[in-house]
Amino acid sequence: MTESTTNGEHLALWGGRFKSGPSPELARLSKSTQFDWRLADDDIAGSRAHARALGRAGLLTADELQRMEDALDELQRRVDSGAFTPIEDDEDEATALERGLLQIAGDELGGKLRAGRSRNDQIAALIRMWLRRHSRIIAKMLLGLASTLIEQAEKAGRTVMPGRTHMQHAQPVLLAHQLMAHVWPLLRDVERLSDWDKRIDASPYGSGALAGNTLGLEPVAVARELGFSKVTANSIDGTASRDLVAEFSFIAAMTGVDLSRLSEEIIIWNTQEFAFVRLDDAYSTGSSIMPQKKNPDIAELARGKSGRLIGDLTGLLTTLKGLPTAYARDLQEDKEAVFDQVDTLEVLLPAFTGMVGTMVFDKERLEAEAPTGFALATDIAEWLVKNGVPFRHAHELSGACVKIAEDRGQELWDLTDENFISVFKDFLPAEKAPQVREVLSTEGSVSARNGKGGTSPLRVREQIAAAKSTIEQLRTFANSISDGPAYKTPESLLK
Numbered sequence: 001m002t003e004s005t006t007n008g009e010h011l012a013l014w015g016g017r018f019k020s021g022p023s024p025e026l027a028r029l030s031k032s033t034q035f036d037w038r039l040a041d042d043d044i045a046g047s048r049a050h051a052r053a054l055g056r057a058g059l060l061t062a063d064e065l066q067r068m069e070d071a072l073d074e075l076q077r078r079v080d081s082g083a084f085t086p087i088e089d090d091e092d093e094a095t096a097l098e099r100g101l102l103q104i105a106g107d108e109l110g111g112k113l114r115a116g117r118s119r120n121d122q123i124a125a126l127i128r129m130w131l132r133r134h135s136r137i138i139a140k141m142l143l144g145l146a147s148t149l150i151e152q153a154e155k156a157g158r159t160v161m162p163g164r165t166h167m168q169h170a171q172p173v174l175l176a177h178q179l180m181a182h183v184w185p186l187l188r189d190v191e192r193l194s195d196w197d198k199r200i201d202a203s204p205y206g207s208g209a210l211a212g213n214t215l216g217l218e219p220v221a222v223a224r225e226l227g228f229s230k231v232t233a234n235s236i237d238g239t240a241s242r243d244l245v246a247e248f249s250f251i252a253a254m255t256g257v258d259l260s261r262l263s264e265e266i267i268i269w270n271t272q273e274f275a276f277v278r279l280d281d282a283y284s285t286g287s288s289i290m291p292q293k294k295n296p297d298i299a300e301l302a303r304g305k306s307g308r309l310i311g312d313l314t315g316l317l318t319t320l321k322g323l324p325t326a327y328a329r330d331l332q333e334d335k336e337a338v339f340d341q342v343d344t345l346e347v348l349l350p351a352f353t354g355m356v357g358t359m360v361f362d363k364e365r366l367e368a369e370a371p372t373g374f375a376l377a378t379d380i381a382e383w384l385v386k387n388g389v390p391f392r393h394a395h396e397l398s399g400a401c402v403k404i405a406e407d408r409g410q411e412l413w414d415l416t417d418e419n420f421i422s423v424f425k426d427f428l429p430a431e432k433a434p435q436v437r438e439v440l441s442t443e444g445s446v447s448a449r450n451g452k453g454g455t456s457p458l459r460v461r462e463q464i465a466a467a468k469s470t471i472e473q474l475r476t477f478a479n480s481i482s483d484g485p486a487y488k489t490p491e492s493l494l495k
Contacts, residue, residue, distance in 0.1 A: 052069075072101065075104055101113065138193065138255070149186075156179065172376070374405065
């Protein structure tokens with residue numbers, strides 16, 4: 001059923017036992033070039049490596065191999081320039097590219113490339129190649145965002161802010177400590193990508209449709225030419241499993257969640273009621289009807305797009321859950337989910353980083369709010385513990401101090417010596433009780449929390465240094481190249 005394509009007519013990669021071509025309805029349903037054409041560069045690289053394997057196996061002569069590589073180079077040039085694109089009748093990018101190759105190389109030579117491979121192992125390899133490349137792009141962006149947050153933490157210095165649990169004032173913390181709490185999840189997202197890359201670094205090329213091939217091809221050599229360090233251990237698993245695509249999808253969704261958590265804080269901090277932060281005009285928008293509005297659109301979009309990223313993961317997992325253990329056409333649905341996630345993150349992260357890098361904190365307001373809402377109550381309880389009071393009683397005594405202040409509309413530091421003496425009388429001497437004022441300051445509170453991972457200035461400086469070191473280590477992965485020698489860039493082709 002395969003037809004000559006030198007005239008640009010329809011090409012199918014299957015046929016023979018069929019009396020007719022697919023119905024128009026089936027053709028429309030099967031079509032995937034609208035989203036999988038982005039795999040064209042990877043496909044051409046795979047074809048180049050596969051052609052060399054055919055040459056090593058004696059299935060292409062030296063002259064045929066040279067002409068095949070020349071034809072693939074020309075096809076790459078046409079794809080890069082836009083001179084060659086899919087047509088309506090092309091079922092998928094593989095069909096389109098074979099049509100393009102046959103136009104250049106002719107049916108006799110071009111038709112030899114398909115030997116020993118199937119679209120099943122071909123597409124399984126292509127999605128791995130594409131995701132490995134984009135994982136490094138996303139990793140660089142995440143490290144850039146983490147570095148920007150660290151810069152804000154360093155600028156914050158010893159500024160104290162109200163730390164919250166349940167969105168209620170809890171304990172004072174350094175602003176830098178709060179910002180660093182968002183750095184570590186981002187670094188873990190990059191660590192996940194780096195760790196995931198170790199598992200997806202295996203080529204399914206050579207698996208064929210299901211069971212391998214009988215043509216004596218060298219899948220290990222093909223793997224190395226495509227940037228893989230090894231070949232999948234099982235041909236069925238190599239062609240049919242998409243758990244590693246789903247794992248990438250989870251990392252992308254988790255990244256979206258981490259961005260959304262920071263977004264929620266920025267949105268709240270940017271309200272008039274909080275007024276902790278001001279966003280730069282270049283990273284905000286206004287209202288079409290209310291002239292005074294300055295909206296945190298980037299943070300809101302990040303918060304919204306996290307739902308989209310989660311939806312992509314959910315849809316992919318739902319597709320995979322009921323498949324038998326071999327290739328099924330359902331797996332065509334594996335690509336759009338992760339393509340959408342990559343597109344979303346690669347446009348979101350630069351804007352998000354710009355917003356974070358240009359926002360300005362109102363340090364005076366943060367300092368003023370830090371101790372309010374009885375945020376030093378825990379310090380009173382712990383001071384009592386240091387003075388021999390069991391914590392069960394210390395907790396109750398501190399709560400009694402809060403009740404007095406609350407009833408009077410005061411803060412804890414407004415209580416008199418007599419108030420403290422009266423509350424602590426059953427546990428401390430009268431002359432000792434007023435010394436509790438030693439801990440009724442935000443500076444004293446944060447400095448006292450000096451354990452590893454705490455909010456004291458010393459510990460925050462330590463974690464900033466540790467985060468910077470982690471970023472430098474992760475740059476090794478982010479700056480690495482997953483492409484192998486079978487790839488040729490447009491620049492190299494034009495030399």
